[in-house]
Amino acid sequence: MAPRPCVFFQTRSCKQGGGCPYPHVIDPNFKRKACTQFVNGTCRKGSNCMFSHAPDDIALLRATLGGADPGSRGPASTEAHFKEWRYFFPLPDRMAAIRPLGPARTKFCKEALELVDGEAGLMQEVISLLASEAGCVRVREIAEQHFSQLNPAQYIRLFDAQILPFLKTITHKNVTSSLILAPRLMTVYNILYGENGQRAESLFTAAAKHLQGLALTHPDELDAADTTTADTIETVFTALDKLVEINTESQVHDGLRIVVETMRQLFEAPLPATAAFAYRPALKYLRRVEQRFGLGQTLPDSKDNVKIASRHAVFDLARERPGELSEEGPRHDSDHVDIRQISILPTLQEMQSPRNEYLPLADPKEWHIGGLKGLLDRHFRLLREDTVGQLRDAAKFELERLHDPHAQDRKRQGARTFVYRNVAVSDFAFDSFSGMEFALSFDQPRELQRKSERQRRDWWDGSKRLGDEALVCLLSSEGSATFFIVSPAPNRPKKDVQTGNIIQPLHKSYNLWSEEERAHVIAKPINQSDIYTLLDQLMTGYAEQLSLVEFPGVLLPAFRPTLQAMQTMSDTLDMPFAEVLAPVSMTANPDRDIDVVPPNYATRPGFRYNLSAVTNAGTQLYMTPARNTEETTAELTAHSSLDFGQAQSVVSSLSRSLALIQGPPGTGKSYTGVQLIKILLDNKKAGKLGAIICVCYTNHALDQGLERLVDEGVHNVVRIGGSSKSNEGVSTSEMKMVVAAMAGEFLGTGHWYRCANGQPFTVGECGMPMELARCPACDAGIDGQNHQATQGVQLARDIDTQFGGLRL
């Protein structure tokens, strides 16, 4: 019988590593204990929590606790409770007789909150009921009370008994994170918004006024925040953020803008550090609302309004604006004001457009959007032009040549491309592993005429053309452009999951070299919608002229995830370090110094760094972030091997959530980085820090840094990425642990590969091979150059499929 998988490995807590006698594999039957903190509503670890948040486990724990805590309900009583609450919603055929809740509103709101706090199934029912016809009447009732006619004491009572529980219900983490509930929640927020936003304005104006009356600090302990107030403020800000996210028209609503400004005033007076820490989560939502309203991001007057005092000639560079803002209208079907609507790959119309693309200028007067959205807009357009622009220009040239073969003589500009002519869609195959793949055939290049099969094979292999995962575009004289990725040949035969039959891949029948006249490449269309056009081309034969354009060195995974991420961020306005990269009011006052706040852990009350890890002979030295920095720098210089500039960099970096260290070659930047890592490791417990991720642009830099760390006694280091030249490799069992641990923490881009001998390794950054190196386990050549994998290296699709891509 196979030994049971390691139990500690399941919760990432096995300390024995490769020496553990139990297999370090994921056990699908492993049942973690239910999280008691989740039951109390205090668990903030989300999916990273070691304990189960599964509804069944939580319901069971609630039931168990039910005996000890008379306030909590078991599943049966919760169900009964829900049935009772449902009476507030008449059936559709009784809607005519629906009556206002009146004083029962309090019970309605409080019980709604209790129910969403419980079992997932009931939580879904509660939100679905609120989004039903009767529910909309109830939401309207709650939001449409005559708040302005109440005296302060009456309003406080009403706020605590109805508004707050209701807002907590619709901002509950389980509710807002549920994909199934998203459309229903949208209905609830739309009702809350009301016609022209009147309902939301009245509700949030009253709420903002109420918040103004609250004391932010604790009455007995003026340094600390009042936790109830912090919770209330966070609820109101979260609800407003969601409302503004769902109702985009609210972002130009004057009444709500005033509400946001009133809320900001709450935090005008500086708070003691301890109290400020408690309000950070709430302020995150307020900042997001401000970003959405574009508050403090008014663009400087457009150049038409600026009077130029100078008598000198001014070089005035203006550009036609994007999409619908352009005086002549959009340039093509992918020219939009909003980057979320722009297709990542160039469209046919874009390739054919005679007009120049819109590219943002450095001058803020020329920008059409400010703030974070504007920053993302500009970076998206510039990166897309740098990558996709080359494809567009090369494809455009070939399209013109298909129309007019004499254009061949014209000088081609832009990306280096290979063009294969006289293309036909010759075959296709479908299987559940690879999806739909097509065989495209074309004339063998002129160099291969009258060559033997062996010579043809050597030529194709040596040229590295049409290699695995290469990006190609099929262009037709009739006007179509289809992007493909060249499919790698499968490692071993594929089996049909249902029938057990061996699937014959297209690679078995076609390749680039066997036929003297024609070469064949197997490729997969990037857009599923192109499949129909291709099948059509397959049926109709050679009615049109087709060309295949290859863009060597341009790989889809190198730019698509980044561009897509910018589109998503432009939607959610959730971007790491947004406050530093696009601070509110920076556009209005670009010369303002940006205040980079200390990292979250360092603002925790009572936290201070212990710097002894880098001081000489164990000298005790402590620093509190952003306090007495000059004094600490002097002491650190005196009591460590760091010189003054390095000590200054260490103190300054530890005081900021984002720091850049710059200096001429050999001045000790890497040395300083190593000292910083040592300090952070030494303060791991005090700051409750997780793993430290050290990312380098090249493998060489990473090896240098890590070798120094190891030399200085830091041994629990896992080196991931392209192969290391350092001596100690990662064993297969360690690699498996890393795969499992990383799969949980990093989902996104990056890919797993196997060397010629089957050892797995990862490639981060764009996920494509960029450096030549040797496999630490077997010394085989691994990785690659210019996005071309070394011979024998294969994409480890099984690991990628099992765990998803990696974001390294």
Ligand SMILES: Nc1ncnc2c1ncn2[C@@H]1O[C@H](COP(=O)(O)OP(=O)(O)OP(=O)(O)O)[C@@H](O)[C@H]1O
């Ligand atoms: N304060 C120091 N004490 C002892 N050795 C130091 C100190 N600062 C730098 N060094 C040594 O000086 C050399 C150069 O430092 P390092 O490689 O960190 O510089 P760098 O600025 O990162 O260089 P590059 O720009 O070339 O990457 C290294 O051998 C490093 O160990």
